Amino acid sequence: MAKKKSQNKFEPKxxxxxxxxxSYPAADSAGINRMQYPPNVRIIRTMCMGRVNPSFVLKAFEMGADGVLVSGCHFEDCHYSFGARKAAEQYKKLEAVVKMLGFEKERIRQEFISAAEFPKFATVVREMVDQVRKLGPNPLKV
Ligand code: FES
Known part of the structure; x- marks a missing residue:
């Protein structure tokens, strides 16, 4: 029996x-301005990207995510002064941990996207979905 075409294509989460x-307002504005981006994303709003502990990213992988994007303000726009800088430092450590666990580093990405940069949000999501689609499913799921 032939499989349907949609069953053969991996769609990353x-x-x-x-x-x-x-970044959350950027995602919102992208939608309001009818910018197309894949529906593969599940957005979790945080007060600051500095609040995103690396363990949150690992938990997302444990729960079946195929890729994780951490996005927030540019350094000078962070509402908590040093949160975005802290996130940038944490991200370097996260990359090392992710690699140590056997994940490709391309499964994670950090981007600084202001509320006005909604086209960038849509572009980053498209790029990330394409990139993770090429990598295949989360190795924990295989
Ligand atoms: S408030 Fe947006 S990254 Fe800190």
């Missing part, structure tokens, strides 16, 4: 941690 003040 991407968890997006988006800062309440910049």
């Amino acid at each position: 991407i968890v997006v941690f988006a800062c309440n003040w910049c």
Whole structure:
């Protein structure tokens, strides 16, 4: 029996941690402005990207995410002064841990996206979905 075409194509699940003040409004504006981006993302709003503990990313993988995007304000726009900088430092450590656990580093991404940069949000999501689609499912699921 032939499989339906949709059953053969892997559709990644991407968890997006988006800062309440910049990236979440960018995601919202992308929708309002009818910018197309894949429906593969599940957005989790956080007050600051500095609040996204690396363990949250690992938990997302444990729960079946195929990729995780952490997004927030540019350094100078962070509402908590040093949150975005802290997130950038944490991200370097996260990359090392993810690699140590056997995940490809391309499964995670950090982006600084202001509320006005909604086209960038849509572009980043498209790129990430394409990239993770090429990598295949989360190795924990295989
Ligand atoms: S408030 Fe947006 S990254 Fe800190």
